[in-house]
Amino acid sequence: MAEQLRYDGQVVVVTGAGGGLGKAYATFFASRGASVVVNDLGGSFKGEGNDSKAADVVVNEIKAAGGKAVANYNSVEDGDKIIETAIKAFGRIDILINNAGILRDVSFKNMKDVDWDLIMKVHVKGSYKCARAAWPHFRKQKFGRIINTASAAGLFGNFGQANYSAAKLAMVGFTETLAKEGAKYNIISNVIAPIAASRMTETIMPPDVLALMKPEWVVPLVAVLVHKNNTSESGSIFEVGGGHIAKLRWERSSGLLLKCDDSYTPGAILKKWDKVTDFSDPQYPSGPNDFLTLLEESQKLGPSEQ
Numbered sequence: 001m002a003e004q005l006r007y008d009g010q011v012v013v014v015t016g017a018g019g020g021l022g023k024a025y026a027t028f029f030a031s032r033g034a035s036v037v038v039n040d041l042g043g044s045f046k047g048e049g050n051d052s053k054a055a056d057v058v059v060n061e062i063k064a065a066g067g068k069a070v071a072n073y074n075s076v077e078d079g080d081k082i083i084e085t086a087i088k089a090f091g092r093i094d095i096l097i098n099n100a101g102i103l104r105d106v107s108f109k110n111m112k113d114v115d116w117d118l119i120m121k122v123h124v125k126g127s128y129k130c131a132r133a134a135w136p137h138f139r140k141q142k143f144g145r146i147i148n149t150a151s152a153a154g155l156f157g158n159f160g161q162a163n164y165s166a167a168k169l170a171m172v173g174f175t176e177t178l179a180k181e182g183a184k185y186n187i188i189s190n191v192i193a194p195i196a197a198s199r200m201t202e203t204i205m206p207p208d209v210l211a212l213m214k215p216e217w218v219v220p221l222v223a224v225l226v227h228k229n230n231t232s233e234s235g236s237i238f239e240v241g242g243g244h245i246a247k248l249r250w251e252r253s254s255g256l257l258l259k260c261d262d263s264y265t266p267g268a269i270l271k272k273w274d275k276v277t278d279f280s281d282p283q284y285p286s287g288p289n290d291f292l293t294l295l296e297e298s299q300k301l302g303p304s305e306q
């Protein structure tokens with residue numbers, strides 16, 4: 001039988017844990033021994049209003065099942081207050097699940113500043129503020145686990161979601177950098193693009209499809225990634241939902257190298273456009289330095305490669 005992963009003695013902060021995916025994470029970690037901070041502002045899915053009930057209901061559910069949890073009602077924009085709740089209630093923070101989110105879907109033609117700004121505040125600034133406040137604790141104890149939440153909309157784009165797509169792809173770069181900066185301190189960061197039935201998706205997908213996408217089916221991957229036994233999978237992107245789990249990575253064509261002299265013209269690029277877009281011999285870059293190596297090679301090119 002497979003080992004049951006447990007989180008005894010650890011403190012998990014789950015943002016936006018009043019419903020949907022966040023609730024599924026919070027109840028899971030509490031059932032596996034962790035003390036959980038259930039954060040939720042309790043507003044509408046468009047980011048309007050607030051209500052302490054959302055977090056309270058989940059805390060009561062966890063306690064009724066014998067688990068340990070406290071509520072926090074701050075917006076993730078005040079992430080330091082959420083981490084403070086963890087320190088005050090349980091004395092530490094080990095795992096941060098940046099999950100809170102809203103939607104302000106509208107075609108780009110009709111997008112207003114408020115739609116853009118609110119999405120950036122909740123997803124990008126909110127994830128930053130929580131991680132930034134947890135970071136010194138993680139570094140000091142040489143242990144930390146972070147999950148950030150992206151979306152297929154961010155990875156691939158989606159009609160009516162220019163704001164949300166931009167914010168969700170930001171989670172990828174954010175995670176990749178935290179993974180690099182955290183490596184020395186055993187701080188592991190990964191990013192997921194989940195798909196699950198929740199109030200966010202219930203109006204855009206039919207009930208039979210939603211039935212195949214329970215939030216609980218996203219939880220096991222997150223549980224693996226934040227467990228103390230995961231010491232190597234960091235800075236990675238996963239799509240997860242309905243029992244399917246896949247890792248994504250960047251792919252670069254082997255590309256065109258041109259000598260940077262007078263022959264380097266738009267026409268010279270057009271002439272060899274096929275080389276720019278040829279993925280038959282791909283590369284899988286993992287950092288900016290890969291590109292610098294390519295540039296050095298381009299300087300060595302003789303006339304025959306032009």
Ligand code: NAD
Nearest residue numbers: 016020021041042043075076099100101151194195196198
């Ligand atoms: P949900 O609406 O059920 O849950 C989001 C929770 O975040 C809500 O309880 C909400 O009150 C809370 N929240 C919103 N703004 C907040 C703020 N400023 N501070 C604190 N809490 C706040 O939606 P969900 O589907 O469970 O979404 C969870 C995350 O997964 C989101 O980041 C979402 O963008 C992402 N996501 C979901 C899907 C999906 O298929 N459900 C797909 C891609 C990405």
